Amino acid sequence: xxxHLQIQQVIxxxxxxxxxxxxxxxxxxxxxxxxxxxxxxxxxxxxxAYDFLLFAQRNPKPCPVIEVTxxxxxxxxxxxxxxxxxxxxxxxxxxxxxxxxxxxxxLLGVWRPDLxxxxxxxxxxxxxxxxxxxxxxxxxxxxxxxxxFISSIACAPAGAFAxxxxxxxxxxxxxxxxxxxxxxxxxxxxxxxxxxxxDPAAIGIRDLGKPDFGDPVTIRPGEVxxxxxxxxxxxxxxxxxKPPLMITHAPGHMFITDLRDESLAAY
Amino acid sequence: xxxHLQIQQVIxxxxxxxxxxxxxxxxxxxxxxxxxxxxxxxxxxxxxAYDFLLFAQRNPKPCPVIEVTxxxxxxxxxxxxxxxxxxxxxxxxxxxxxxxxxxxxxLLGVWRPDLxxxxxxxxxxxxxxxxxxxxxxxxxxxxxxxxxFISSIACAPAGAFAxxxxxxxxxxxxxxxxxxxxxxxxxxxxxxxxxxxxDPAAIGIRDLGKPDFGDPVTIRPGEVxxxxxxxxxxxxxxxxxKPPLMITHAPGHMFITDLRDESLAAY
Numbered sequence: 001x002x003x004h005l006q007i008q009q010v011i012x013x014x015x016x017x018x019x020x021x022x023x024x025x026x027x028x029x030x031x032x033x034x035x036x037x038x039x040x041x042x043x044x045x046x047x048x049a050y051d052f053l054l055f056a057q058r059n060p061k062p063c064p065v066i067e068v069t070x071x072x073x074x075x076x077x078x079x080x081x082x083x084x085x086x087x088x089x090x091x092x093x094x095x096x097x098x099x100x101x102x103x104x105x106x107l108l109g110v111w112r113p114d115l116x117x118x119x120x121x122x123x124x125x126x127x128x129x130x131x132x133x134x135x136x137x138x139x140x141x142x143x144x145x146x147x148x149f150i151s152s153i154a155c156a157p158a159g160a161f162a163x164x165x166x167x168x169x170x171x172x173x174x175x176x177x178x179x180x181x182x183x184x185x186x187x188x189x190x191x192x193x194x195x196x197x198x199d200p201a202a203i204g205i206r207d208l209g210k211p212d213f214g215d216p217v218t219i220r221p222g223e224v225x226x227x228x229x230x231x232x233x234x235x236x237x238x239x240x241x242k243p244p245l246m247i248t249h250a251p252g253h254m255f256i257t258d259l260r261d262e263s264l265a266a267y
Numbered sequence: 268x269x270x271h272l273q274i275q276q277v278i279x280x281x282x283x284x285x286x287x288x289x290x291x292x293x294x295x296x297x298x299x300x301x302x303x304x305x306x307x308x309x310x311x312x313x314x315x316a317y318d319f320l321l322f323a324q325r326n327p328k329p330c331p332v333i334e335v336t337x338x339x340x341x342x343x344x345x346x347x348x349x350x351x352x353x354x355x356x357x358x359x360x361x362x363x364x365x366x367x368x369x370x371x372x373x374l375l376g377v378w379r380p381d382l383x384x385x386x387x388x389x390x391x392x393x394x395x396x397x398x399x400x401x402x403x404x405x406x407x408x409x410x411x412x413x414x415x416f417i418s419s420i421a422c423a424p425a426g427a428f429a430x431x432x433x434x435x436x437x438x439x440x441x442x443x444x445x446x447x448x449x450x451x452x453x454x455x456x457x458x459x460x461x462x463x464x465x466d467p468a469a470i471g472i473r474d475l476g477k478p479d480f481g482d483p484v485t486i487r488p489g490e491v492x493x494x495x496x497x498x499x500x501x502x503x504x505x506x507x508x509k510p511p512l513m514i515t516h517a518p519g520h521m522f523i524t525d526l527r528d529e530s531l532a533a534y
């Protein structure tokens with residue numbers, strides 16, 4: 001693990017984005033530039049931006065806002081100055097009236113002066129922190145996508161946006177649950193501390209073997225299911241309102257910022 | 268101090284608000300209902316609300332958002348369900364085109380369906396925590412208003428809103444600076460950790476004896492000036508944009524929520 005990290009860290013955030021911009025990286029970004037914050041992308045017309053920002057303010061666990069661009073600007077000036085959100089993500093999804101219309105590798109043809117881009121924290125940062133603290137992350141061990149569940153917990157609604165909280169699940173050995181809460185809790189900007197520990201039935205999750213999205217993972221004897229707020233929540237909720245246009249990253253194909261994971265630590 | 272707290276804690280947040288609503292408390296709210304979060308109020312028309320919320324997102328230290336009401340609703344459903352922001356604050360200020368027009372004791376005659384109310388964290392919560400941790404708070408000891416300084420640090424602008432960061436200063440005995448950072452840092456929702464410790468000149472503050480707002484306080488030998496982001500910042504910045512209508516609480520006359528100080532602790 002350590003030698004792998006050392007090799008990868010030769011690439012910086014700006015270098016990785018340039019590689020992506022030039023079309024030389026069309027794959028998922030997990031593991032690319034370890035130690036740097038990667039972000040979910042949600043692009044909406046300005047007329048929906050207030051409701052979406054208010055939804056995020058009311059639901060900071062699923063919707064941790066890293067940055068919101070100025071209306072019409074594709075540059076995230078605070079988290080990655082000089083970057084261009086139209087070209088610096090390997091793959092995008094364009095939704096029209098709430099339905100997936102196409103997948104593209106840049107937004108140069110579809111960007112408009114009324115668009116606002118939201119960058120939202122993603123769990124890669126706290127997973128790196130968990131691994132470094134000696135906490136196993138099962139879906140990474142098994143080479144799978146994290147299992148995600150639509151819970152019975154309602155998000156606080158805001159204007160056009162309402163819906164259930166989507167949770168990720170990671171099975172954690174019981175003696176490591178405290179450490180897991182502490183380590184992930186240091187990073188509220190990337191979903192932070194778990195929403196719940198140990199009682200899936202109480203939050204409307206009937207079968208841990210049948211996630212609503214992603215893949216099931218092995219739960220070993222002595223392990224406790226731990227649930228975190230998931231970055232799919234804001235996308236799913238935004239889609240419910242069927243905006244005329246919404247653009248997101250393609251799953252796993254994130255935006256790489258210049259922020260280091262540790263710069264987001266709350267303490 | 269302790270016996271004083273015990274007497275006061277007989278009153279709950281809802282009871283204090285009812286007393287204010289009925290006109291039986293027209294004084295500043297410091298010390299009323301200790302242990303409960305008090306909040307700054309900023310009311311703006313919906314057309315300016317997105318820029319203001321974005322400004323707060325980009326400047327979380329001076330603008331920690333506790334809650335934003337639904338457009339037209341004077342009820343902060345999440346932090347004080349049942350409360351009415353038109354009547355439950357002892358004294359309000361109404362600004363027209365950026366100028367103070369009048370001070371009133373309720374907003375029943377001026378509330379409009381396009382108004383949005385922002386509740387922003389205030390330093391009372393972290394001052395209570397400092398006192399409980401044995402850190403002296405000089406302006407409270409001296410019965411003064413906290414000294415405030417317009418710094419040379421620029422806030423990150425957002426739409427119509429831009430301006431300098433306003434800081435409060437508290438002199439802290441050098442051996443207690445670490446504890447001060449730790450204790451206040453637990454409360455990012457009420458300005459959190461200091462912005463700077465010990466070098467006023469570096470942030471454009473020439474004379475600690477001449478604050479821009481509030482009162483000067485005694486700085487004793489062996490004490491270090493410690494600077495925190497101030498809740499005056501968002502009001503001052505909002506006023507600069509000269510909105511046709513902006514309503515705030517009168518200084519010191521805050522809104523009392525149902526949230527306990529400790530519920531805001533980040534860790």
